[in-house]
Amino acid sequence: MTVALEGRQTYNELWAEAQVELSRLLIEDLPAEPPRPEKDRVVFFQRLTMLYVRYIQIFRQLERVYDQLVHPQKRQVIRVILDGVIGRVLELKNEMVEKEFSEYHYMDDVLHDLKLRPADLEIPIPRYFLTECNKELQEQKPVMIKDMSQDEAIKIIQVVERARQGRLRAKLNKESRNMNRMFSTKDTETLSADVAAVCIQKVWKGYIARKKTKIARDEEMIFLGMIMDPKYRVPCPAEITAQANEVHTRTKQTEYEEDYQKSMEAITRQLRDVEGHDISKTMKDQIRQWFIECRDATGSFPDYPDEEDGGSALIFAEKNPQQLVEEIAAKEEEDTNNKPKGKEEKKEKGKKDKGKKEDETVRTQRHEVELIKEEKRKVIEADIRAQVMMGESKKPQIYRLIKLQGGDKVQMLKKLCTFFTYSRTLESLCQELVEQGLLKKANDVRLQDYLGDYSYLGTTLRQNDIEPMPSLSDVRQVLTLYAILPLGSQVVHEKAPLIKAILLTGPGGVGKKMLVHAICRETRANLFDLSPLNTAGKYPGKSGLAMMLHIVFKVARLLQPSVIWIGDAEKMFYKKVPKEEKDLDPKRLKKDLPKCLKLIKGEDRVLIIGTTSDPLSAEIKSLCKMYSKIILIPRPDYGSRYILWMQLIQKQGGEITESLDISSLAKISDGYTPGHMVQVIQAVVTKRRILQQANRPLTAAEFVAPLAKFDPVFQEEEEALKNWYAKTPLGKKRTKAATGKEEEAPVKGKDAKKKGKK
Incomplete structure (x- = not known):
């Protein structure tokens, strides 16, 4: 009881601190007298950045308080404030993009002034997205369970079990053949007892010496504070x-x-x-x-x-x-x-x-x-x-009602709805989309699994007129702001600037598909796959295409939040369709899908996400018209590669020891993507290799040969992507602002005539 009261008091104090800071911030953000227009773009952007960072700190505090307070009416009040703060963070982000003409911002100087860490800039994903929306979404989602007899269930279990036993038997046979081949190649010459005893003694004494040396070295490193004591690695009481x-x-x-x-x-x-x-x-x-x-x-x-x-x-x-x-x-x-x-x-x-006489703690x-x-x-x-x-x-x-009955458009819309899905249930529509492979289950990945380090040189490079490539941490933060926060809460979605479509572009293997699944997982959103290769051959003809889009967008709005994923988005806007893909008709959605964007209204939590690794083969005007936000995902830098190697090896079951030089791995893997690293680690850190770690620790050399089998992302490919991004609307504005050739908005009407007379 005492611990609960102390925790409750702690969160009440944290709430009070957040309220005080929010009051101060609102006075600065919304002064009584409107401030003078700031002509210096750098000073104005610095002011926006300061407000943005301070609002994020309040956001983090309120999210923590809302997650741990128990009183239902207090939580309602905090929820309203929290949603308002999130909406203001998204508004500031939109203003920063408009003023700096970039989706990524670097705030090293602000962090230094406020004495904050880079981790304090991480946008938290509110935990109530998952805890409170589960019940509502389960009620909305129809349960599609096919009736199955007991004999059919037993038959399926038998087939799966026999397949598992067959794979296991084949693996054991392979290992036994390798062992027999190894022993058959060895010299079968018999050894004397003395020679055998000396051999065993050498191996044993060497093992004991190495073990004692390792213990002494670990004790010294613990004493110097270079490594953590093993007893502190497990959770304390x-x-x-x-x-x-x-x-x-x-x-x-x-x-x-x-x-x-x-x-x-x-x-x-x-x-x-x-x-x-x-x-x-x-x-x-x-x-x-x-x-x-x-x-x-x-x-x-x-x-x-x-x-x-x-x-x-x-x-x-x-x-x-x-x-x-x-x-x-x-x-x-x-x-x-x-x-x-x-x-x-x-x-x-x-x-x-x-009630006033009662003690607050009781x-x-x-x-x-x-x-x-x-x-x-x-x-x-x-x-x-x-x-x-x-x-x-x-x-x-x-x-x-009488007024609605008139008009050709209304009658036409009613006829179309009746023709398409008026008499069908939501369950039948979902079942059809699942059978056609258009409604899929998102993979169980979290956004925190998208590993990456903070970019520490962004501000310095921009001060020297060098445009830095964003880090994977920046990508994770931007997608949290643009996708997860608006999709996770209806209130936040209505407060935030409306974003209907996002394009993720970057080399193959940087995690674009993983990010799509992570967005669905964090917000419990339904995943619809309208990729050109997935829709090929389905719903043929113009009427079939109209039927498919109508069903997808209708179900997406009814079961929101929803994500409509378009993989290989460049195929829809090909400059020239390759011969081998002409039969697939990848451009069949080119005209109708952009029109469907108008069906997504402000209150609909439906987001279209496209992914492409070859945007240069598409018509850039059509692509930019379809997607209002284009996120460029680069290959990982040194800091991100270091974190990736360490975290992925440990996740696979490997142990990080002194024999494994992670720094060298991070250096030699320059140009390789996280996808390459995952495949290499899966090939090296097998179950058998995990069992051998006690006697033979992992080394960096083991990862070099499998890594060399993949082609890295060369500098030329990354430069081509940067040059392509510079041709997008936001990239053009960024280039003009950097060169000082930013054009003023054209003046129309009477003002233009007055300006001409002057």
Whole structure:
């Protein structure tokens, strides 16, 4: 209990600190007097960068607090603030892109001024994306389970088990043949007992000497602080306790949230039964009084306001101040003369006074009943207001229905919907897309698995007029801002600048497909595959193509968040289709898919992501028109390669020892992609090699030969990609800004004539 109270107090203090910092930041970000326009682009961008970094720190604090607080109503308040801060971070990111003409920004100087680490710039993925959206998405997603008899299930299990045993038997036979071949080539000459004993002694003494030397060296390195003591590598009791507390906290969150929802329903019913009649009566009297006053002033009764204009709520908004004062005074007199209400208020005051006397550390973290009542009274008043003048409120609805029945476009749309999917269920549409291979399950990868180091020389290079290549850490951060945060929350999506399509381009093996699957995994988004090679031969003809796109986008909107992936995106906009691909018709989506972008509205959490490793073979204008954001992913730099080798070897089961020179591996693998490294590590660090590590540690030389079998990404290929990116709209702006030839926006109309006269 004491640990829980201390943790609760810690997060309350962290929330208070975030609130104070946010108040200061809002004063600077939204001053009372508008600041003077800043002509110096560098100074203005520095100001934007400072705001961006400070908002990220508040974002990280609030996300941590929201994840660990238990009180349901406190969490609601924090959620609103958190979504607002995320929206502001995305707005600042958009402004930084517009001012610097680059998707990547380097903030070494800001980190130095604020005394922060590069890790503090990492954009956190809110954990509520997964914890709170699971239930909602499971309810939305139809369960597609094919009925299977017991005999069919047993047959499938038998086939899989026999295949597994066959593979295992073949592997054992291969190993036994190798062992027999090895022993058959050795000299079978018999040795004397003395010679054999001396041989065994040499091996044993050498092993003991090496072991003692290693222990002494490790002790010395631990004493010097160069390596960590093995006993500290395992989680300490405090860490285990903290992890257990987090699990317990999330359990309590679920329990209290369910209790809060049940209490809201009960209180809503209670308020409707107790106060609903009085609210309805008071509202009717006020509306009648308004009609009489308007008749006395104008001589005729006014028209009832349309529902689109606000309905009866507009009546109170149109009153002058004197009428509002008189109405408030009359209402106060009625409240004082109403005895039941007075008793309820006394009871509520008594409850509040008792609550104040309770110690905050002992107070329960369950919901506050009075806050629920205040919130639900407003909802009940709105419902009753709609019911008071039901006859009048029906007129605009009937008018709109009659209006919608006219018009050729509406009739045509209804006919098309009826022809395509009007009478079909969502489950049948999903089943069809799965059978056609257009709706797929995303791989179980996380964005944190996309390893990469921070770029430490970006600011220095730009100060010397050298455009740096982004690091893999920068790519991970940009995709978190552009894809994961808007897809993960409906509120954030509506606050953030709308991005409908993103293109990931870079050499093969840099992890473009992995990033697509990671985005789906982090946001629980559905993955639709509209790659040219995947759609070849499916839904033939123009009508079939229209049917396919209609079904995909309809299901994507109904089961949002959704990601529509287009692999090999350059094939759709080929300058010239290769002979071997003409039968596949890769350009069949070229005209219709860009039109489907208009179907994605601001409230739809649907994102199109294209991936390409050969953008030079496509028409750049059509490609840039389709994708509003183009992210260039480079080959990894030295820091990223060092992290990749170390983390991937350990993940495969290898041990990092002094015999394995990771630095040398990172140097000689310049130009190779993470995909190459994964394949090399899988070829070297096998199950058998893992068992041999105790006697024969891994060395860097073992990875050199398998690495040499792959062709690296040469400097010419990377320069070609950079030159291509410079021809994109954002790349052109960046080039003009760097050369000082940035053009001003053209002036039209009267202003142009005035400028010409001057």
